[in-house]
Amino acid sequence: MEKLKKDFPIDWEEDHYVSRREFFKFMTLASGGLAAGSAGMALWSQVPRQERRFEPVMIAKVTDLNPGKSLPFNYPRATDICILVQKPDGEYAAFSRRCTHLSCPVDYEPDNERLYCPCHNGAFSLEDGKVLQGPPPHPLPRIMVRVRNGEIWAVGVRTNEESA
Amino acid sequence: MKRQNLLRHRQQAVVFVSLLLFNLVLVLIQLWLFVTVLENFLGGHIAMAIPAAVTSLVILGLNMWMLRGIEKIERAS
Numbered sequence: 001m002e003k004l005k006k007d008f009p010i011d012w013e014e015d016h017y018v019s020r021r022e023f024f025k026f027m028t029l030a031s032g033g034l035a036a037g038s039a040g041m042a043l044w045s046q047v048p049r050q051e052r053r054f055e056p057v058m059i060a061k062v063t064d065l066n067p068g069k070s071l072p073f074n075y076p077r078a079t080d081i082c083i084l085v086q087k088p089d090g091e092y093a094a095f096s097r098r099c100t101h102l103s104c105p106v107d108y109e110p111d112n113e114r115l116y117c118p119c120h121n122g123a124f125s126l127e128d129g130k131v132l133q134g135p136p137p138h139p140l141p142r143i144m145v146r147v148r149n150g151e152i153w154a155v156g157v158r159t160n161e162e163s164a
Numbered sequence: 165m166k167r168q169n170l171l172r173h174r175q176q177a178v179v180f181v182s183l184l185l186f187n188l189v190l191v192l193i194q195l196w197l198f199v200t201v202l203e204n205f206l207g208g209h210i211a212m213a214i215p216a217a218v219t220s221l222v223i224l225g226l227n228m229w230m231l232r233g234i235e236k237i238e239r240a241s
Binding site for chain 1: 180181183184187188190191194195197198201202205207208210213214216217218219220221223224227228230231234235238
């Protein structure tokens with residue numbers, strides 16, 4: 001009976017009493033939890049996870065494109081619209097066509113050597129997809145392409161998570 | 165002697181409560197930092213993650229230092 005009384009005190013004050021030191025300890029523990037969470041997020045932010053490989057898909061033949069021209073295609077799913085551009089120097093660059101602002105399709109502007117979103121005047125660099133102007137908050141995801149035997153293949157998606 | 169003890173006890177209580185309030189403010193700052201960074205993180209902005217983590221760890225160190233001080237005060241009394 002005595003043990004029961006000790007384990008389950010019926011005195012309200014005794015039952016719910018938390019000393020200042022205990023409260024301070026609890027707050028320090030909460031502080032530790034928040035610090036651990038913040039440190040976890042900082043570590044997570046350093047993990048490279050920008051590149052995602054998908055099943056390679058042949059998107060065009062080298063002869064289908066000329067320098068300064070572009071070609072729309074879908075990758076990795078049929079609903080993911082992308083654009084392949086052959087720059088004036090002959091190099092290929094492919095990006096997702098969905099503007100990172102409100103998902104309008106972007107177009108290639110050969111005169112300005114950039115990808116342009118007509119909805120809100122957003123523009124992206126052809127070099128790395130970074131935002132050049134307008135409201136888009138993030139760069140365009142880049143589609144990694146390889147040229148094999150005269151064919152252009154999409155092999156993965158690289159997301160640049162840095163903000164504009 | 166008794167009066168001196170009482171005054172000392174009161175002084176300790178004031179120090180204790182002040183530290184407790186300071187601790188509370190620091191934890192609230194940490195909470196605010198955590199929520200802000202989490203919100204930015206989910207939005208793809210990671211630039212603030214490391215400075216916030218460093219600040220949070222410094223605050224944790226400060227809180228632990230104060231807790232140690234309080235335990236010392238209690239042991240001394």
